[in-house]
Amino acid sequence: MTKNIHKFGGSSLSSAQRYKSVAGIILEHTQPGDCVVVSAAGKTTDTLVKLWQSYQQQDTHVIADILLQLNNHQIDLIEQLLQANTKRNALKILNEELSTITLLAQTGQLQEAQLLAHGELWSARVLAAYLQELNVDACVHDARALFTLNDGQLLHEQNTQQCANLIAHNKINVVTGFIAANTAGDTVTLGRNGSDYSATLLANYCHAKQVCIWTDTQGVFSTDPRKVSKAIKYAKVCRGQANLLARLGNPVLHAKTLSPLKNTDIKLSVRSSFDVQASSTDIVKEGSAKQKRFITTLQNIDLLIVENLSEGDIAHVSQLIQHSLHHFSQNGETYLVVPAISTHQVISYFEGRANINESSLHGCAVIAPEQDISKLDLLAINLLNSHAIEPRFAHQDSGYILLLTDQVIDSDILSILHDKLINKGQEIALIVAGLGNVGEVFIEQLSTQVERLSDDFSIKLVGLVRSQKMLFNPNGIGVSQWKTQFQLEASDYQNQTLLNAIDELDYEHKVIVDITASEKFSRLYPDFVEMDCHLISANKYAGTAPTNWYKALRTSISERNLHWRYNTSVGAGLPINFALADLQHSGDKITRIEGVFSGTLSWLCSKYDGSIIFSDLVLEAQKMGFTEPDPREDLSGRDMQRKLLILARELGVELNLEDISLSALMPDELAQGSWDDFLSKKSQLDSFIQEHAKRAKAKNSVLRYTGLLEIAENEVIAKVGIAYVLQSDVLASLTPGDNIFVINSKWYSDNALVIQGPGAGKEVTAAGVHSDLYWLVQNLR
């Protein structure tokens, strides 16, 4: 039985390497009976269109060039993908087909659709042969045997029967997109980008459950992500809006894609064949997702006024010109938006019923929820005016605005329009993990911050996560009653339950705030990123994970235009990461950072003057809650080692934890055994410290526990351990409990830049997390 239809567009088949990736996806995501619909490789259809035009103009030089180009491209794919007999056979057929094209053209028998069909035929054949070489039981179908049209109308019953007869239930069926046949057996095409439509038609005829459109972006965005870096990827888009987007000429989905899904439960998703891990955009039934905002551009169009325009006309004309058409009524007239290149054909079709109203236009369309349209219309016109663009024609309709202009809306203007029109009033979902001291204060401070940031975004707390329990409400958890709600409604925590709940969220932005100290939780970061979540961590584990893992995470964060903030993982609320980033962005070069980055070790060393034995100070600090439950965790220096690694990576220095030399603030043997073992041997700690203090004093110094990072031309020194610090040194006069960062750089070479203050404490740390959230929101604007 056919369950899934996968469609791979030209962008997914642009090279032999891309075919290999597609085969990998097929191996992983299909089962026997499924169909794989393919478009022409890369820009092959464009090249075939040029070839057709050259034949019309009888431009022999260009014809020869294009034929050579097509031949070379296909040979290249066949050579790289196929072997032995299969390769020889494919090359032979290609050669015969190109000769036939030439022959038909010479005898005046070549037809446009028949020529264009070659792109899809070549792709399907090569892919099926390549799959067979990988031992996949694959067969190839020419869609002209599956889809028949009569006078432009698909013969649904006949086609359903043809599909039932031909689609193999025990094989992977590779099907040509874009093409069909008419009742006379001639080739017809379904319009440019029509393979999406082929896929949904096939899903309807085969009663499939799901269609997946694999393309070169990660889904459907608020605008073209290639033009606007801040384009927002939507997790869900309603069919109506997707349809409108397509009708207005946006290429991400073909205009007719949705019609075969009407009154069916077939699921449709758009996802990236370049980044298989990335989550998809699901195109869902009306009412199953909130209405979103989009902006799409139009280029080289004419506006016609047509008398008595019927749906039949639209179907015929769009078939004739191979392009989607948009029409609307205004002041009693019916307007038709047509690509300028096809205006002549369209006017002839209407035989006197159509006149050009405006020509050579460009412009944009904004799609938005009904209630936002009037406001956005005014704003959009004002914005265009302020950039010296006067719309020549404007139309406001239910759910969209169309603004047609003389100038092309380039990426710069599109970005500005996107910032001001689309990037407003969006929702941010917050998931807070770790509800300890800092987590609680963070949530208490949240209501003020939500208010403060509400001009641009509506922030909703949707998830609260503890190690054993979690509370998730996609509509928002009341910030003031979160504790009671958590007590009453929290369910058992499982990683997968959390991931599923996040995947289901229909928000423009999602942020995971990790205030846990859990290594296990940090291992979920790649999953969160795949679901397009931004990250804010107080947790140090991800920032200090092994280089390969860390780099892979950073890469997928930047590929998805996401942000990761972790200012509080070093120095709690102190703006250390801000300072380092700012210095580097301003052209400075940091050469050295030395300091005390642990509140506990700062307190212990600064307090110790020999009057109270060191182990008693440790016990006092433990009692006051300054230490980890087992204070040896602090004394080991590992926490400072992690912080130094985070700082080093912030400066672009590639280190792993083990590259930072570490000596503990205790004798090595005390690190082993239970806490009680430690207590019974604590005198060893006291003599250890006494001995160091004595040596420090002999050097007119005091005992401190410091981290040091020195970056020279060819060498990096990174160490954490006991240091004897001169009485005159800034580290010597450190307030007990404070952190200090002494930074030397090109600009701060003799006189260091010093950042000092409390490096722990729930209020300052929670405020630091809010500072990251504030930064993040500013950068989403």
Ligand SMILES: Nc1ncnc2c1ncn2[C@@H]1O[C@H](COP(=O)(O)OP(=O)(O)O)[C@@H](O)[C@H]1O
């Ligand atoms: N709102 C949008 N969301 C996603 N992609 C868009 C959007 N607007 C324009 N695009 C463009 O659509 C392209 C995908 O369409 P197309 O090139 O036809 O893909 P395929 O070859 O896979 O059929 C993307 O590369 C992207 O530049």
Ligand SMILES: N[C@@H](CC(=O)OP(=O)(O)O)C(=O)O
């Ligand atoms: N190859 C056809 C049909 C198609 O759907 O292509 P793509 O999937 O690459 O948009 C075209 O270029 O119009």
